[in-house]
Amino acid sequence: MYRALAFFEQEERNVQQSLTSSDLPSWVNFPDVERVEWLNKTVRQMWPYICQFVEKLLRETIEPAVKGANSHLSTFCFSKIDMGDKPLRINGVKVYTENVDKRQIIMDLQISFVGNTEIDVDVKRYYCKAGIKSIQLHGVLRVVMEPLLGDMPLVGALSLFFLKKPLLEINWTGLTNILDIPGLNGFSDSLIQDIIYSYLVLPNRITIPLVGDIELAQLRFPMPKGVLRIHFLEAQDLEGKDKFLGGLIKGKSDPYGVLQIGNQLFQSKTVKESLHPKWNEVYEALVYEHSGQHLEIELFDEDPDKDDFLGSLMIDMTELHKEQKVDEWFDLEEVSSGKLHLKLEWLSLLSTPEKMDQVLRSVRADRSLANDGLSSALLVVYLDSAKNLPSDRFNFNHDVLKQASVYKSLKSGKKTSSEPSPYVYFTVGNKSFESKIRYKTNEPMWEEAFSFLVHNPRRQELEVEVKDDKHKCTLGNLTVPLSGLLEEEDMTFTQQFSLRNSGPSSTLKLKLALRVLCLEKQTSASDQLSSVQVRKASEVKPTVPSQRLSASESPLPPAYTTPTPPMEASTHSLHRREERKEEPSTSNLSTTISNSQKHLPHKDSMASLASDISLPFATQELQQRLRQLQNGSAPSPYPLGEIQLTVRHSSQRNKLIVVVHACRNLIAFTKDGSDPFVRVYLLPDKSRTGRRKTSTIKKTLNPVYDQTFEFSVSMVELHRRTLDIAVKNGGSILSKHRGLLGKVIVDLSGEDISKGWTQW
Structure with a gap:
């Protein structure tokens, strides 16, 4: 891998020496995702000091928090903290220039950390020692710099968060020792990951103020950009997966759907025995x-x-935000047949109460007394702090005290700890949230935000209950009618609420904001055509057997006259360079086109490319390349282009390592080029978690990625697996410029992958 990277860097230096900046194409100077080796060199130089900061954070913040979280961990301490000498690496940076507020800068950092970390912990009370031997982290970290200022330091604050859960792998040592500690039998690797995600994955974020007068709460917990209403309607022509008589008879399927936006996950019901x-x-x-x-x-x-x-x-939210409303059939990807009918509505958040009655009528909340159904408003609750919560045992709420563990202590005469461990329980309708627990304090500071989708704010209420986790009792409660927010300026107010059934001066500080959910684009799909290009079932003509034509014999047919091809016929092939020598190749790389066709006009590839993308510019370019190939003037024998890969297996880590270096001579989807990205599967696993994907490079036919992906697989299992690598155009699902640029199948059974290879 390092040899391949060094080769690319040397080639880049040679090109830059021989060409002036004006001679280079725009994607070299201004790519959508930029390589930032200067930043990696900076991180490498700063790494020892970053490690010092992490050690200070663990010892001064994490260690006291763990000690206070559980009485069994009161003797917890870090005995060794070594972050290792392998720094975090930034594989690329994308800076957004469209649909961005003028007072902010948004950038995505593709980060990768494979560290030889050693962190040891000790719980002396139980003579328990455990630790972390190594950590891997791969994901896209968003950095938001806002607001931009006219004075130094020019930026008011930094916000950091992951758009979706990063890939996190922790190699534990002595984990079974931790499980033996009383009260920690539920401890697990996934629990640690969930704790990390609760701080770093959207909507959670870390905000670092750079100037003193910035309203930190507004930056840490911004209002959502909008609400997406998804009508998950129906599907047609799904594959029949249930088979009988040893696979001789194909049956139907029992389909269900899984939908995800960020860390929000939805699962539909299962429809039994149906392909529609x-x-x-x-x-x-x-x-x-x-x-x-x-x-x-x-x-x-x-x-x-x-x-x-x-x-x-996969539907790009940026395109959907532009469209506002889409009601379409979408062709399913990665399968030979099947399409899905969705109705998608982008609901804007408005602070105008005049719209409330109109929205209530549209969701029929004005007629129904139920508290569930389509939402008409969004309530955002910002929990700030509490003061003077009851800590003396005589100030506890005696209405619920008899159910509390502290009551038994009082009756027995035992000494009880006076400081509560409060948390807050919020409820609107059928939805509830809990805040984090603040240990041993009667004046807790939370600084958390919670969002509720509300059916009818004119009738519904926010119910708030402050509870004590230690004594298992209620410290106070209150109820806030949401209708009062409709009368407030900007439908927002901040107040120090007095708690009922609590101490005489116990208060809870909350900020409440209500926003009306409004579909601003009311035109129907029949009134205005969207940019979605979908092949309808009625438009697909019956398959007619015919003799295949070469590129020189017939023009390419338009997509709507082309039957949906099976999977084998619709794959396109990117070719590996033929070895000039007669020795066996260093890899067994097979493509979907047979060897006898590799230097002939690629009729199957041409037809399937046309049926897949149906773009005149792309098909004309392919025809031109095929004609050049026939008359011997083609610059390359591979009309769909080439991809450079490094493939290696690490037996020590049981990992297959795939490095996607670059592509060259790809087909242009438009006159501006293509927006290619590479998708990788280790077959037969085609699940979401098994999918790996590079960044999208805009407007280029020669993208450089240099991105590394890993699959957990043993050497024995590897010989039964196959790499499925597809190069696709990265237009959104709402764009007609989407499609498959080419595909490679890498057979992993015939070689010693542990040695590895790099080639086109």
């Missing part, structure tokens, strides 16, 4: 960042053992 299921379900998801986020949908066939994959879909 109807769900007719509606979900509502908060969208905090429409740039860079996607609605991801996967369909599965429910089985008793392992559910089968039925197709997937």
